[in-house]
Amino acid sequence: MTRDQVRQAVLDIIIDIAPDEDFSAIKDEENLRDQFDLDSMDFLDIVMELRKRFNLEVPEKDYPELISMASSVEYLFPRLKDWKLAS
Amino acid sequence: MAKDWLKGAKSAYDTIVVGSGLAGLTAANKLAKLGHQVLILEHHYNLGGLATWFKRKGGHILDISLHGFPIGMVKTCRKYWTREISESIIRLKNIRFDNPQFSFLTSFDKADFTRVMKDQFGILQKTIDDFFKTVRAMNFYDDLSMTTRELFEQFFPGRNDVHRLLMEPITYANGSTLDDPAITYGIVFANFMDKGVYTFQGGTDQLIKKMKKELLKNGVDIRNHCMVEKVLVEDRTVVGVRTNGREIHAKTVLSNSNLLSTIHKLTGDEHFSKEFLEEVSKVRLNDSSCQVYIGIKKGEKIENVGDLLFTSQEEEFKSESLLEPETTSRTFSFYYPEIRPGANRYSIVSSTNARFKDWANLSRAEYEKKKDRLIEKTLKALEKYVPDIRQKIGHLEASTPLTFKRYTKHPGGASFGTKFEGLQVSRNLPKQIAGLFHAGSVGIIMSGWLGAANYGVIVANEVDKFLHHLQHQPETELETANV
Numbered sequence: 001m002t003r004d005q006v007r008q009a010v011l012d013i014i015i016d017i018a019p020d021e022d023f024s025a026i027k028d029e030e031n032l033r034d035q036f037d038l039d040s041m042d043f044l045d046i047v048m049e050l051r052k053r054f055n056l057e058v059p060e061k062d063y064p065e066l067i068s069m070a071s072s073v074e075y076l077f078p079r080l081k082d083w084k085l086a087s
Numbered sequence: 088m089a090k091d092w093l094k095g096a097k098s099a100y101d102t103i104v105v106g107s108g109l110a111g112l113t114a115a116n117k118l119a120k121l122g123h124q125v126l127i128l129e130h131h132y133n134l135g136g137l138a139t140w141f142k143r144k145g146g147h148i149l150d151i152s153l154h155g156f157p158i159g160m161v162k163t164c165r166k167y168w169t170r171e172i173s174e175s176i177i178r179l180k181n182i183r184f185d186n187p188q189f190s191f192l193t194s195f196d197k198a199d200f201t202r203v204m205k206d207q208f209g210i211l212q213k214t215i216d217d218f219f220k221t222v223r224a225m226n227f228y229d230d231l232s233m234t235t236r237e238l239f240e241q242f243f244p245g246r247n248d249v250h251r252l253l254m255e256p257i258t259y260a261n262g263s264t265l266d267d268p269a270i271t272y273g274i275v276f277a278n279f280m281d282k283g284v285y286t287f288q289g290g291t292d293q294l295i296k297k298m299k300k301e302l303l304k305n306g307v308d309i310r311n312h313c314m315v316e317k318v319l320v321e322d323r324t325v326v327g328v329r330t331n332g333r334e335i336h337a338k339t340v341l342s343n344s345n346l347l348s349t350i351h352k353l354t355g356d357e358h359f360s361k362e363f364l365e366e367v368s369k370v371r372l373n374d375s376s377c378q379v380y381i382g383i384k385k386g387e388k389i390e391n392v393g394d395l396l397f398t399s400q401e402e403e404f405k406s407e408s409l410l411e412p413e414t415t416s417r418t419f420s421f422y423y424p425e426i427r428p429g430a431n432r433y434s435i436v437s438s439t440n441a442r443f444k445d446w447a448n449l450s451r452a453e454y455e456k457k458k459d460r461l462i463e464k465t466l467k468a469l470e471k472y473v474p475d476i477r478q479k480i481g482h483l484e485a486s487t488p489l490t491f492k493r494y495t496k497h498p499g500g501a502s503f504g505t506k507f508e509g510l511q512v513s514r515n516l517p518k519q520i521a522g523l524f525h526a527g528s529v530g531i532i533m534s535g536w537l538g539a540a541n542y543g544v545i546v547a548n549e550v551d552k553f554l555h556h557l558q559h560q561p562e563t564e565l566e567t568a569n570v
């Protein structure tokens with residue numbers, strides 16, 4: 001996966017988790033919780049989806065890495081770069 | 088021959104969920120959606136656990152624990168259930184207090200509470216703002232040494248009336264008292280103050296019916312009338328359960344039974360370390376409840392006197408006196424026709440907190456007499472608000488801590504699981520026995536409809552992690568599974 005694909009994958013997950021939110025104006029550098037109505041349960045959902053979709057385990061101590069879109073991509077890219085997206 | 092409630096059940100599942108309270112059901116649904124094979128075993132003929140109702144002759148439907156929950160339930164239902172379920176959640180706007188210290192109507196949210204505290208109690212705006220800021224910022228990882236009593240004394244020293252206003256509703260909502268850690272109060276209070284009190288339109292029966300439909304759609308195997316007698320453990324690893332005399336295998340077991348029953352009865356102390364059992368011995372159960380159910384005759388009406396009414400004749404507020412058998416502190420929930428649209432019926436449920444020991448060990452006659460007295464006192468209290476109530480009653484019945492115990496199997500008929508220390512024990516269970524998990528009312532903050540449902544999801548995540556690990560890297564050890 002490329003960085004862009006990782007970003008898209010995260011975005012897809014967030015959109016699925018919070019279908020009533022509008023993510024079109026998302027600011028990658030900003031804290032997700034400050035921009036959207038996301039709580040700790042939503043972050044748990046992101047973790048579960050990452051496991052389901054990419055067989056990736058995010059240990060609890062790393063949850064803070066998912067604080068913004070940019071930090072998520074930073075954290076996930078090295079872990080997902082070898083993942084082949086089904087075409 | 089007795090009916091085989093397990094007919095057609097498979098011999099093995101990924102997860103067996105023991106009990107169908109909101110934690111068990113929500114966990115089961117989430118796990119099924121994540122692709123696991125899930126079996127729910129519930130000893131009762133209904134699903135829902137304490138989220139339940141009963142029907143009586145004359146078209147009466149009476150709800151047990153549908154008094155109110157915070158707005159968060161909308162999101163939880165939307166995410167872990169269906170849009171339809173979340174869209175049936177409606178706000179209750181008329182919350183009434185009536186006791187010797189104060190009497191008024193409130194919409195039970197931050198703005199209105201601020202108004203009341205300023206105008207009726209003469210508290211400074213800044214103190215109120217600071218208090219709300221403090222409770223809003225409380226979280227699970229905070230210091231536990233401060234009690235709710237100390238929190239109140241810090242902001243409203245010597246103001247028993249303010250303490251009553253702030254504490255009484257939460258005592259009913261999660262069983263916590265002035266002596267519990269302040270966070271067990273603050274987190275729940277802040278949740279309510281966020282946007283007020285909500286209920287489920289259609290009643291508990293409709294909610295559970297919709298949940299069942301969704302579970303079946305997601306492939307969950309649901310079995311009622313199935314009492315789990317034992318969780319089967321080999322080599323500190325779960326292998327399944329025994330239910331109705333039959334063994335069923337599973338890679339994981341998620342118990343929604345009471346935490347202490349899960350450990351001592353279902354699993355057995357021999358499977359746990361001494362240190363762990365030491366922690367378990369410190370876990371205190373929450374208290375139980377008494378309720379009086381009043382079904383209004385068909386065709387009769389009741390004026391709107393509020394949705395929830397916190398009433399008491401006690402001069403002052405004490406957490407303990409809420410538990411006394413002779414307490415005059417009770418909550419009335421009024422169910423108007425809007426709750427079950429189309430049925431055009433009314434009902435009233437009165438709840439008091441209660442101790443198991445005050446109701447246990449009575450002779451049959453004494454027990455019945457005590458119940459009658461409870462009913463009579465309740466009606467007397469209610470007459471103040473609905474003067475002609477006695478003429479309108481179509482069905483009248485009471486439940487006690489014994490009733491709650493009989494239906495849920497919870498020790499002491501605990502209404503809200505365990506006190507705070509139970510949460511850590513619940514979380515540590517899988518470290519003792521690989522594949523054994525617990526979800527359900529614990530630690531006060533994980534109780535109530537919202538707390539239980541969310542805790543179900545939190546534990547479903549752990550179960551999923553475990554199953555995923557078994558499937559993908561069975562040869563390596565999982566962080567949580569070793570002791």
Ligand SMILES: Cc1cc2nc3c(=O)[nH]c(=O)nc-3n(C[C@H](O)[C@H](O)[C@H](O)COP(=O)(O)OP(=O)(O)OC[C@H]3O[C@@H](n4cnc5c(N)ncnc54)[C@H](O)[C@@H]3O)c2cc1C
Pocket residue numbers: 105106107108109110111128129130131134135136137138151152153154155156260313314315316343344345376378438491494495496497501502503504526527528534535536537539540
């Ligand atoms: C009187 C009263 C009023 C309440 N009012 C409210 C309210 O207004 N708002 C709110 O949010 N909360 C309220 N609550 C609390 C709320 O109902 C509970 O916290 C919540 O429903 C508990 O869910 P749970 O998942 O912990 O399990 P429970 O509902 O306790 O269910 C556990 C289930 O496990 C089953 N079980 C146990 N052992 C076994 C076994 N060995 N085999 C098979 N099955 C087993 C039981 O039969 C039960 O169905 C109230 C509670 C009471 C008692």
